[in-house]
Amino acid sequence: MVALVDVHCHLDSDVFHDRFDDILAAARQAGVRKLITASIHPNQWEAVRTLAQRHEEVVFAQGIHPWYCADDALPELPRLETAARGAVAIGEIGLDTKKAPFPMERQISVFVAQLHTAQQCNLPVIMHCRGAFNEMLQLFKQHGPPPGGILHNFSGSPELADQFMAHGLAFSLGGVLTWRNSAKRNRLLRHIYPDHLLLETDAPDIPPVEARGRPNTPANILYNLRAAAELLGEPAEAVAAATTRNAQRIFGFTL
Numbered sequence: 001m002v003a004l005v006d007v008h009c010h011l012d013s014d015v016f017h018d019r020f021d022d023i024l025a026a027a028r029q030a031g032v033r034k035l036i037t038a039s040i041h042p043n044q045w046e047a048v049r050t051l052a053q054r055h056e057e058v059v060f061a062q063g064i065h066p067w068y069c070a071d072d073a074l075p076e077l078p079r080l081e082t083a084a085r086g087a088v089a090i091g092e093i094g095l096d097t098k099k100a101p102f103p104m105e106r107q108i109s110v111f112v113a114q115l116h117t118a119q120q121c122n123l124p125v126i127m128h129c130r131g132a133f134n135e136m137l138q139l140f141k142q143h144g145p146p147p148g149g150i151l152h153n154f155s156g157s158p159e160l161a162d163q164f165m166a167h168g169l170a171f172s173l174g175g176v177l178t179w180r181n182s183a184k185r186n187r188l189l190r191h192i193y194p195d196h197l198l199l200e201t202d203a204p205d206i207p208p209v210e211a212r213g214r215p216n217t218p219a220n221i222l223y224n225l226r227a228a229a230e231l232l233g234e235p236a237e238a239v240a241a242a243t244t245r246n247a248q249r250i251f252g253f254t255l
């Protein structure tokens with residue numbers, strides 16, 4: 001039996017609400033021993049903390065996602081440090097030029113404020129980044145890098161990965177692994193394995209191809225593991241062990 005960590009999911013999502021215990025039981029059955037549930041807006045900060053208090057295998061991350069840095073979220077930023085007590089990370093935070101409905105200027109100020117909170121609390125970060133890798137690296141130069149953490153669903157090249165690894169960061173991949181369609185992603189995978197690869201589901205988003213058409217769940221991490229193992233030409237047990245070891249090192253928990 002493998003021991004896995006889903007380092008990025010959104011368990012407070014409404015789609016899980018009435019079947020939460022079944023979702024967790026299925027995850028346990030699949031070998032998931034720890035799940036990091038990340039908030040995306042201050043109105044979830046209490047909910048993710050409560051989930052973690054109620055379920056031993058759930059831990060939480062607190063942040064404001066670039067898609068949700070709306071007017072009602074900004075005044076809550078000073079509360080992040082308190083909200084992050086007991087959290088394993090600051091997240092989900094980041095920058096997005098492709099989809100976020102807010103201008104880059106606003107995203108950057110919200111991101112930098114949360115970067116500073118991570119530095120102050122000495123917590124790793126869980127980051128979302130689309131189309132803004134260079135901007136993010138520039139901000140690390142200006143404000144200092146976060147104290148460790150991951151870029152989730154990382155879509156950059158191995159060369160870009162090197163620049164983030166130089167800041168002590170790692171990468172989690174999920175459902176996109178099962179698309180098995182990208183030479184660039186395969187090169188990335190080989191480049192970051194074994195020490196900088198982690199596994200995620202981003203449930204309820206990004207289902208693996210094997211489970212398309214319904215909300216993604218943490219148990220589906222097994223498909224992501226299998227795809228990673230296949231693409232790397234490594235035994236699934238070895239990939240599970242490496243990714244779980246990385247998760248424990250980065251987020252500082254034991255299983």
Ligand SMILES: [Zn+2]
Binds near residue numbers: 008009010038092202
């Ligand atoms: Zn997410």
